[in-house]
Amino acid sequence: MIVEFPNTTSAKVAKELVKIREEGGAVALGRVLTLLIATHPGEEEEAISAANEASREHPMRVIVVSIPEESTGITNRLDAEVRVGGDAGASDVIVLRAYGDVASDPQGLVMGLLLPDAPVVAWWPGKAPAIVSQSSLGQISQCRITDAATQIDPIATIEALAKTYSPGDADFAWTRLTLWRTQLAAVLDQPPYEPIIEAHVTSTLDFPSAKLLAAWLQLQLKVPVSCDHGHKSSTWQGILGVRLVRASGEIQLQRVEPGIARLSQPNQPTHDISMPLRNLRDCLSEELRRLDPDTVYGRVIQEGIPLVSVKA
Structure with missing residues (x-):
C-alpha cells in the first residue's frame, strides 16, 4: 500500500x-x-x-x-x-x-x-x-x-575516501571484493607455501574495486602489487583477474565470463569457480550484517591505497 x-x-x-x-x-x-x-x-x-x-x-x-x-x-x-x-x-x-x-x-x-x-x-x-x-x-x-563506482571519477573518489575516512565509513567498492578476497585467501592457505614475490590486478575501465583489491594484497603480502584498471568492456564492469607470482610459477584467477572465474596453478588441474557479479541487494545486505566499523577496510583505504602502483 x-x-x-x-x-x-x-x-x-x-x-x-x-x-x-x-x-x-x-x-x-x-x-x-x-x-x-x-x-x-x-x-x-x-x-x-x-x-x-x-x-x-x-x-x-x-x-x-x-x-x-x-x-x-x-x-x-x-x-x-x-x-x-x-x-x-x-x-x-x-x-x-x-x-x-x-x-x-x-x-x-x-x-x-x-x-x-x-x-x-x-x-x-x-x-x-x-x-x-x-x-x-x-x-x-x-x-x-x-559507492565510488557511481561517481564521475571513481578512482579519484577512492583516493579522496582514503583522506577523509572515519570509523563507520564503508563503500560498495570494497563490498564487491568479498568473493575475490575469500577465494584468494583460500588459495594461499593451501600448499605449496612458497612466498609470493609480486602480484597484479586487472579490471575493466576505472573500476575502483581493483585499486582496493591491490591495496589489500599489498598489505597482506608485503610485495609489489600493480593495478591496471584500464580495460574496456561494453557489457559489464568488474575485476578481470589476479596474478600472484611465485618462484615456481603463477597463480591466476581470471574471470572468463560474468559469473565464472578460472583458477590456474602450477602442477594442478584448472578449476572454474562461481564468482557472480554482485548487485546492490547483495552489497547492501552484507554491509547491514556488520554495523560496527570494518577495521580491515579502514587499514586498506588509509594505509594500502597510497602504496599501490597504477598502470595507466
Whole structure:
C-alpha cells in the first residue's frame, strides 16, 4: 500500500504512519535498524528496490530523503509517501521529497521518524558528500555507505575516501571484493607455501574495486602489487583477474565470463569457480550484517591505497 502526503511535515508523516499501521492491523515489531537513503528525484526507485530485497534479511525502516541537485523554484515544501505491506518488503518505507529551505536540514527531516533505540545507517547510492561522517545524515549514523563506482571519477573518489575516512565509513567498492578476497585467501592457505614475490590486478575501465583489491594484497603480502584498471568492456564492469607470482610459477584467477572465474596453478588441474557479479541487494545486505566499523577496510583505504602502483 502506498499513501501520499503532499505539502506536509515530518511530524504529520510520523502520526499518519502509526494510524496506517493501526488500521491495517500491522505493527512495527522486529525492525532492527533505520536505513537512511540520500538521493535525488528520479533516482529513488532502484535504491528502494534494493532496500526492500535486503529487508527480508534485515527488517528495517527505510527513510528516503530525495533532494533536487539544482533549484526547482519550489520553496519550503515537503511531499511524502508511506509504503507498507507488499510495496515495502519487510520494512516501512517513507519517501521524503524536500524542496527549497526545507531541504537544507535533512537531519531535522528524519529525526522524528527514526526507530527508537535502533542503529542508524546512511546510504548514498549516487553522489555523496565530500566528507560523509561530517554530513547532516552522517552525523547521526553509526554506519555510512557510499559507492565510488557511481561517481564521475571513481578512482579519484577512492583516493579522496582514503583522506577523509572515519570509523563507520564503508563503500560498495570494497563490498564487491568479498568473493575475490575469500577465494584468494583460500588459495594461499593451501600448499605449496612458497612466498609470493609480486602480484597484479586487472579490471575493466576505472573500476575502483581493483585499486582496493591491490591495496589489500599489498598489505597482506608485503610485495609489489600493480593495478591496471584500464580495460574496456561494453557489457559489464568488474575485476578481470589476479596474478600472484611465485618462484615456481603463477597463480591466476581470471574471470572468463560474468559469473565464472578460472583458477590456474602450477602442477594442478584448472578449476572454474562461481564468482557472480554482485548487485546492490547483495552489497547492501552484507554491509547491514556488520554495523560496527570494518577495521580491515579502514587499514586498506588509509594505509594500502597510497602504496599501490597504477598502470595507466
